[in-house]
Amino acid sequence: MSEPRAIGLDLGGTDLKAALVDAGGGMNGFRRCPARARESEAAPLEAIAETVIALAREAGGGVVALGLGTPGRVDPATGGVVGNTPHLPHWESPPLRDWLAARVAWPVVVDNDANLAALAEHRLGAASGARVSMTVTVGTGVGCGVVSEGRLLRGAGGGAGELGHLPLDGRVPCRCGVPGCVEPECSGAGLAARAREAGLAAEDAAAAFALAAQGDATAAALVERMTDRLGALIAAGVQLVNPDVVVLGGGVSAAGEALLLPVRAAVMRYALPSHRRDLRVELAVFGERAGVVGAGLAAWDVARGAG
Numbered sequence: 001m002s003e004p005r006a007i008g009l010d011l012g013g014t015d016l017k018a019a020l021v022d023a024g025g026g027m028n029g030f031r032r033c034p035a036r037a038r039e040s041e042a043a044p045l046e047a048i049a050e051t052v053i054a055l056a057r058e059a060g061g062g063v064v065a066l067g068l069g070t071p072g073r074v075d076p077a078t079g080g081v082v083g084n085t086p087h088l089p090h091w092e093s094p095p096l097r098d099w100l101a102a103r104v105a106w107p108v109v110v111d112n113d114a115n116l117a118a119l120a121e122h123r124l125g126a127a128s129g130a131r132v133s134m135t136v137t138v139g140t141g142v143g144c145g146v147v148s149e150g151r152l153l154r155g156a157g158g159g160a161g162e163l164g165h166l167p168l169d170g171r172v173p174c175r176c177g178v179p180g181c182v183e184p185e186c187s188g189a190g191l192a193a194r195a196r197e198a199g200l201a202a203e204d205a206a207a208a209f210a211l212a213a214q215g216d217a218t219a220a221a222l223v224e225r226m227t228d229r230l231g232a233l234i235a236a237g238v239q240l241v242n243p244d245v246v247v248l249g250g251g252v253s254a255a256g257e258a259l260l261l262p263v264r265a266a267v268m269r270y271a272l273p274s275h276r277r278d279l280r281v282e283l284a285v286f287g288e289r290a291g292v293v294g295a296g297l298a299a300w301d302v303a304r305g306a307g
């Protein structure tokens with residue numbers, strides 16, 4: 001008899017990441033494939049189906065449940081994405097949980113990708129032991145999940161923690177429509193775009209950080225602006241929920257201390273003294289794999305009847 005495992009999936013606009021997750025959060029068989037989000041409505045589901053079939057085979061029949069993280073606001077009652085998200089352009093209010101539940105025999109749970117990353121970091125990662133944690137995922141966009149005393153804060157309709165799109169005098173229009181939204185200046189994709197506009201050869205945020213580290217003054221100024229605005233965003237969240245730990249995750253967190261140190265300094269600059277006193281700002285332990293671990297943990301919760 002094979003060891004029971006959950007399947008954890010993290011669907012993004014570019015990649016689909018997945019693994020088998022055991023009851024303690026251990027990962028096996030991590031893999032990444034194209035999400036095919038820009039091809040058609042059916043293409044991402046085909047990518048999910050192929051991945052699930054391969055992982056189920058690897059699990060040898062011991063699958064207990066399936067968890068999926070997705071961009072967008074996920075209604076906790078239906079497990080469907082509400083409206084659309086620019087990361088999944090062919091989907092309009094996709095009933096994701098129903099789609100998946102119709103195809104597999106196991107219980108299915110769907111949640112926002114940053115929420116699931118936050119769950120993993122809170123239970124097992126950089127925020128383990130925290131009473132309240134905020135996990136901020138910096139990648140194509142800026143996501144955020146809040147866990148309070150072990151439970152995700154969801155809001156009335158699954159949209160709690162949508163920290164990226166705050167009107168903080170942003171100078172570049174955002175596709176979200178919020179006037180002055182600052183996300184284009186503090187996301188990874190935004191940093192890369194600002195760098196290219198300035199004439200730098202930066203295909204992604206990592207390239208912009210590398211140029212800054214090599215002493216390029218233009219790149220350094222853009223990184224300084226990006227980390228300052230990210231710190232201001234996070235400080236607003238700190239004042240709202242008063243966490244003991246803020247975790248920085250997502251693909252851009254691979255920059256390590258080049259991201260952490262200036263963001264930590266900016267959070268301390270913008271947060272109220274009373275709120276920053278005992279606050280820790282740390283890098284994610286699971287990095288960009290946090291969403292997969294969190295999806296697996298949420299699936300285990302459902303399998304145990306606790307979800």
Ligand SMILES: [Zn+2]
Nearest residue numbers: 165174176181
């Ligand atoms: Zn926005």
